[in-house]
Amino acid sequence: MNLKDWIGRSESVCDTVTATPYAALSATFDRESTRPAAGTVLPPLWHWLYFLPLHRQSEIGADGHAKRGGFLPPVPLPRRMWAGSQFTFHTPLRVGDALERTSTIHDVSEKTGRTGPLVFVKVRHEVRRAGEAAIALTEFHDIVYREAAQPGDVAPAPTAAPVGAVWEKRWVPDDVLLFRYSALTFNGHRIHYDRKYVTEVEGYPGLIVHGPMVATLLLDLLRHQMPDAEVLSYSFRAVRPVFDINHFFVCGEPQPDGRTIHLWAKDHEGWLTMDATAVIR
Numbered sequence: 001m002n003l004k005d006w007i008g009r010s011e012s013v014c015d016t017v018t019a020t021p022y023a024a025l026s027a028t029f030d031r032e033s034t035r036p037a038a039g040t041v042l043p044p045l046w047h048w049l050y051f052l053p054l055h056r057q058s059e060i061g062a063d064g065h066a067k068r069g070g071f072l073p074p075v076p077l078p079r080r081m082w083a084g085s086q087f088t089f090h091t092p093l094r095v096g097d098a099l100e101r102t103s104t105i106h107d108v109s110e111k112t113g114r115t116g117p118l119v120f121v122k123v124r125h126e127v128r129r130a131g132e133a134a135i136a137l138t139e140f141h142d143i144v145y146r147e148a149a150q151p152g153d154v155a156p157a158p159t160a161a162p163v164g165a166v167w168e169k170r171w172v173p174d175d176v177l178l179f180r181y182s183a184l185t186f187n188g189h190r191i192h193y194d195r196k197y198v199t200e201v202e203g204y205p206g207l208i209v210h211g212p213m214v215a216t217l218l219l220d221l222l223r224h225q226m227p228d229a230e231v232l233s234y235s236f237r238a239v240r241p242v243f244d245i246n247h248f249f250v251c252g253e254p255q256p257d258g259r260t261i262h263l264w265a266k267d268h269e270g271w272l273t274m275d276a277t278a279v280i281r
Contacts, residue, residue: 039095165249
């Protein structure tokens with residue numbers, strides 16, 4: 001089996017931007033939860049509330065993800081993680097829009113890391129309004145697969161987060177926050193809600209806060225500090241897991257050019273957990 005044979009495979013999904021998921025995520029983020037009117041602009045990354053993965057129950061694996069194969073290549077390594085993403089926002093998406101997302105396997109690469117073999121899969125998503133040729137949103141999604149942790153494995157040295165953030169917001173994650181986000185994104189991955197599984201099977205100290213939720217909270221910070229700014233592009237890289245057993249912070253700092261915003265998340269000890277950059281106008 002050559003995993004590179006999956007490069008170029010595509011699938012398309014249609015959906016409509018409805019009001020209730022928008023209001024539900026607003027409530028989850030402790031914001032005003034009124035259902036928005038048709039035509040309301042969808043905040044950046046909130047398209048993740050749509051195009052949900054609707055795998056049948058019989059297609060779900062032991063970790064809560066869909067079983068390997070299908071659109072994504074059947075990587076034999078057991079751990080799957082969202083490593084990062086890059087976005088270009090061409091035109092705003094709005095409540096009421098009928099959309100089509102075309103997903104393509106952009107690249108597959110195999111490497112050897114500190115803990116053994118790694119497989120990186122990059123997926124390109126293109127979102128269009130139904131019937132339109134122009135792309136409204138381009139997204140690249142980086143997935144990494146690796147071996148399960150073994151007894152005696154040494155964790156990589158943490159990186160200190162920047163100090164002196166201009167903006168900073170403290171979040172206290174709990175089971176309910178993680179459950180609500182998992183439900184809104186139809187994410188069955190057990191590391192986010194099954195404490196017995198995540199601690200006893202995968203060996204983590206607590207439930208893992210969703211990387212996409214942290215990435216969205218970073219842009220939520222920007223959106224509420226600079227409500228008139230339009231995000232043109234955004235990229236983030238997951239650095240270190242965040243667990244529900246302690247609080248964490250989302251931080252930001254506008255750069256001297258006035259268009260670039262450095263955003264990052266840090267844990268309760270000040271270690272960098274996510275690094276991101278947004279470009280605005």
